[in-house]
Amino acid sequence: MKNLFLMSALVLGGLVSANAQSTVKSTINSIEAPKLSEKVGMSPIKKGNWMVGGAVGSLGYSFEGENFNINVMPKAGYFVTDGIAIGLETGVGFQTVKGGDNVWNYTFMPFARYYFPEGASETGRFYGNGKLGISGASATGENNNETSFAFGVGLGYSHFVSRNVALEAEVGYNYSKSNASTASAQNGLGVAVGFQIFLGK
Missing domain, CATH: 2.40.160.20 (Porin)
Known part of the structure; x- marks a missing residue:
């Protein structure tokens, strides 16, 4: 029973960690650096x-x-x-x-x-x-x-x-x-x- 509980905690912790990393990566990717110039031509x-x-x-x-x-x-x-x-x-x-x-x-x-x-x-x-x-x-x-x-x-x-x-x-x-x-x-x-x-x- 203790092993099953420990295994479940490890799996749940791994899923939470993977989800957090994915959320952080997607947030970083969605942030755009401010533009310093714009191609406007005439x-x-x-x-x-x-x-x-x-x-x-x-x-x-x-x-x-x-x-x-x-x-x-x-x-x-x-x-x-x-x-x-x-x-x-x-x-x-x-x-x-x-x-x-x-x-x-x-x-x-x-x-x-x-x-x-x-x-x-x-x-x-x-x-x-x-x-x-x-x-x-x-x-x-x-x-x-x-x-x-x-x-x-x-x-x-x-x-x-x-x-x-x-x-x-x-x-x-x-x-x-x-x-x-x-x-x-x-x-x-x-x-x-x-x-x-x-x-x-």
Whole structure:
């Protein structure tokens, strides 16, 4: 009787162990590693699609003022033809000024973006950006506001992590000149990192 009980316990233990191993293996096999890229080709940048997103952080350096700035720049655009989008970029930012008051600024700039067919892959594309509009600034502790003519150009890369989402990095040149009679032009280089969501067919 004792042997029969021991044999039954061993068989039952073996069945439970085999079932547990099978369950663990099937669970591991069903877990997919997160995707780092998606083969999308031309589909996100086709005529009639929309792009919404922007730079979640933009760092820049001014040659004239020796100061740094950080900006948040949402944008939305519409593809008027394959690979070419036009739209509007807005932004708010903060600038440190060496030996002076810090500055809050804003931008309102229509833009055009062109995705280069050269160097393209199924998961990413290089693009060129051009924008033209106005920017404004207000120094802390002062009541006066300045409005400036502004434009910028940039070169970036979109890496698609899914069918509709791309991570982006862009380097660019920015120029602005205030409407004040004594103001001088400001220009500098900037680096932006952000994302875009592509909506369409």
